[in-house]
Amino acid sequence: MKKPKEANKNPSQFPLREKRKAETRLQLIASAQKLFSTKGYAQTTLEEIAEDAGLHVQTLYRHFANKQELAATGDQEHLARFRELIRSPQRPTSTFALWRDWVRSSAERVTRNDGGVHYREILTERFSLASVSTQILRNGYEYEDLLCESLGKELRAIPDGERQARVIAATLWAMNAYVVRRYHEQQISDLVAEVVRVIDEVEEMHSHLF
DSSP states (O other), rough: OOOOOOOOTTTTTHHHHHHHHHHHHHHHHHHHHHHHHHHHHTTOHHHHHHHHSSHHHHHHHHHSSSSHHHHHHHHHHHHHHHHHHTTTTTOOOOHHHHHHHHHHHHHHHHTTTTTTTHHHHHHHHHOOOOOHHHHHHHHHHHHHHHHHHHHHHHTTSSTTTHHHHHHHHHHHHHHHHHHHHHHHHHHHSOOHHHHHHHHHHHHHHHHHHH
């Protein structure tokens, strides 16, 4: 009896396919963030994002259902980079120093081109959409957990170090979120200076523990 012809499958093709898929997503996220910061969230279309990435808009739709999901995924990619950085065994700086540098550079990036006009626009859109706001909240919990994990290692030698680490991590994240909200409401004008200032205050309040 003649055996059925087996499909010509090469397992090595699948990792390559997944790599290309990941690269495409990163291209789209990078183009979206660039256009959001230069044109504004509302003025940027999915067609323009795809064109900037050198892709067809149908390719974009295979990765993202809408513009809101694309914006939220950019936040998740940002979080993934922070996770890798803070957990790196080669990290030379303290948790406070790393968080200060991370927050400062993030604030500089979103306000560099137009003083933060488009960033405020993006915040308005994010805060108005329940699905995106929920994802922002989840990301916030993970930022806090990562800070707590890192601070816990630095405070392991003191009594109740784990609880102290949680208190500091929660304060750092809450104060950052508070400053961003005030910036969105135009109660402050210099986002970079304000986010750094609150980190310095929290560090000074807990300096005796370190």
